[in-house]
Amino acid sequence: MTAQPTYTQQLSTIGEQAGAAIRVSDVVKTYGDVTVLDRVSLDINAGEFITLLGASGSGKSTLLNILSGFTKADGGRLEVDGEDITRRPPHKRGLGMVFQHYALFPHMNIFDNVAFGLRRQKRPKGEVQQRVTDVLRMIQMEHLADRKPDQLSGGQQQRVALARGIVFEPRVLLMDEPLGALDKLLREEMQLEIRRIHQELGITFIFVTHDQHEALTMSDRIALLKHGRIEQLGTPKELYDAPNSRYVAEFIGESNLFEGRVADGAFIDAGGNRFGIPAGQGELLMVRPEHVRVAASPDGLQNAVPVRVFNTVYLGSDVVVYGRAESGQAIVARTPVSHGAAVPLEGDRAVMTWTTEDSRLVPDSESAPRA
Incomplete structure (x- = not known):
């Protein structure tokens, strides 16, 4: 059977x-x-x-x-x-x-x-x-x-x-x-x-x-x-x-959000920094911390913001670096731990940088338009 x-x-x-x-x-x-x-x-x-x-x-x-x-x-x-x-x-x-x-x-x-x-x-x-x-x-x-x-x-x-x-x-x-x-x-x-x-x-x-x-x-x-x-x-x-509003960008994951506008072939933030124009539409430029690198100099970099480091957190596999630009904008970089690589400490000067392809424009609204 x-x-x-x-x-x-x-x-x-x-x-x-x-x-x-x-x-x-x-x-x-x-x-x-x-x-x-x-x-x-x-x-x-x-x-x-x-x-x-x-x-x-x-x-x-x-x-x-x-x-x-x-x-x-x-x-x-x-x-x-x-x-x-x-x-x-x-x-x-x-x-x-x-x-x-x-x-x-x-x-x-x-x-x-x-x-x-x-x-x-x-x-x-x-x-x-x-x-x-x-x-x-x-x-x-x-x-x-x-x-x-x-x-x-x-x-x-x-x-x-x-x-x-x-x-x-x-x-x-x-x-x-x-x-x-x-x-x-x-x-x-x-x-x-x-x-x-x-x-x-x-x-x-x-x-x-x-x-x-x-x-x-x-x-x-x-x-x-x-x-x-x-x-x-x-x-x-x-x-x-591809979040469709500020609320989604802030709720899902961690985001660096720059307020500004698209003008003269660039995205210009409130501090006057010029960045490449990424995909999307809106008044915010979003870049996730894992796409931000920490550099010593802005020379030759596409998107670069000088900052002073105000905190560094070691998480085992990653290091999270918190910097603040002259405009007061806080920027977070999350990078894998690399043996022998120097990690910026509190008070250090550094540059936060990313590629345009790793950023996105997001509408500066608390709520998305109703479908």
């Missing part, structure tokens, strides 16, 4: 078709006089990993809770594969959910925690056994199935919460800042683990975080929210290399 494929084998053979497409149309949410979501629209592709990124109060968690059905929108429409789910209760939307605070039952072992929902649905015993075993194997925790939650580390508990979210075979998995309680090393480990599981299952992941590093590490696309609106939507590379 031919062996039946396991649950994870069934899902992994489906690939990207296992995920569902999501359409959010003109969703509005208000609390009294405060507009939390202002006619947000977003199309999410089947099998995509999309991150809702933003500061506290931007509306990202509210949007996720509206998708899950735990919060009711005041206007707009939600669709899963073209089917209207706007008024469906949470348990009839077919969406998995992973919370920030793992919400594990302390009196149950790991197997029973993952199996709880399936048993509530009165699934056959054999099916429950197979699904839970396969999912625990996927998250590499089948050997800990008999342990209680308080016998696990934070990262292991988060894996169990993830397993509980995917054991139902959802086509969409919603995650609300699930790594917020972990320390830095565990967060980075879980970021790669979640990305691996997404690639293996092929279902649609919608992830909420305020951590730009998480968003850049895991996402196919990022929706950066500000004051209940999507400021910019794009791939991590698009948001990092």
Whole structure:
């Protein structure tokens, strides 16, 4: 007799078709006089990993809770594969959910925690056994199935919460800042683990975080929210290399921003420095710290600003040098550590320089124009 494929084998053979497409149309949410979501629209592709990124109060968690059905929108429409789910209760939307605070039952072992929902649905015993075993194997925790939650580390508990979210075979998995309680090393480990599981299952992941590093590490696309609106939507590379507003340039990564104007074949900043005109449009010239070099002299350099160094930070693999120009403009350079190379110290004179191709013009606006 031919062996039946396991649950994870069934899902992994489906690939990207296992995920569902999501359409959010003109969703509005208000609390009294405060507009939390202002006619947000977003199309999410089947099998995509999309991150809702933003500061506290931007509306990202509210949007996720509206998708899950735990919060009711005041206007707009939600669709899963073209089917209207706007008024469906949470348990009839077919969406998995992973919370920030793992919400594990302390009196149950790991197997029973993952199996709880399936048993509530009165699934056959054999099916429950197979699904839970396969999912625990996927998250590499089948050997800990008999342990209680308080016998696990934070990262292991988060894996169990993830397993509980995917054991139902959802086509969409919603995650609300699930790594917020972990320390830095565990967060980075879980970021790669979640990305691996997404690639293996092929279902649609919608992830909420305020951590730009998480968003850049895991996402196919990022929706950066500000004051209940999507400021910019794009791939991590698009948001990092081509921000469409000052807010995006400052929120995603670290930026050196020069205010000025394009005139006479150059970009002229407020201090009168002339730089080459890069790609893009706007009143700000942006250059990322990793593209700035520290030189001893401006001779022969395309874009060069004399500075006095006011701080130098050693980060192991990199050295970050902070300089200030005569105009008061602060400029940051981040360079790999080079053995034997001199590192400027506080009080030293130096020159900050970069190539025009490594800079970009950005609109000097706090918000991007509404699409």
